[in-house]
Amino acid sequence: AQSVAQPEDQVNVAEGNPLTVKCTYSVSGNPYLFWYVQYPNRGLQFLLKYITGDNLVKGSYGFEAEFNKSQTSFHLKKPSALVSDSALYFCAVRDILTGGGNKLTFGTGTQLKVEL
């Protein structure tokens, strides 16, 4: 079975400071990993994904994430946070080995709050 953990319910950061939103995963085989962002009363917007290749993945709006196989982590990062980055962030995984029929398993979400 595949699972995702986002250990922080909320992350607070000052605008202009770097931000990190943590994600760890568990799969039987190799993972496909994703980050999505959700604004209030909206669907999910795709930020970035790791499928294979370079461990550092760059995505939308200046976000990036680093795949660390030994630590089974895929933390989301941004060098300089903006107030407009304040939203709910979800990490998701799909297990390549089992296929899962494209089924994604989501973490519980981390609320990011960027303050002036």
Place this chain on the structure above:
Amino acid sequence: GAVVSQHPSWVICKSGTSVKIECRSLDFQATTMFWYRQFPKQSLMLMATSNEGSKATYEQGVEKDKFLINHASLTLSTLTVTSAHPEDSSFYICSAGTGTTYEQYFGPGTRLTVT
């Protein structure tokens, strides 16, 4: 590209009535569509997976007779909440996959309130 729409964006219905939510892929053919339910400040819970032309696969604990899913074409899937009750009030989100890419493309969600 890869836009998914949902209709309606919000709906209020009376207890005991049925509500249909549509999910459309606007600029691509969706071989697979997914339906999720999200409670306030919680994660997305997968309800079912549907492939065009075949019966939906429901997750454990989801009543298939209550949440009817139809995926009649490569661009349209519908979720019908039958005999809705207040506890069915939630935010319902659909997503679509093409089968050739790895990501899912999400709709904007439908807020259902049952009074």
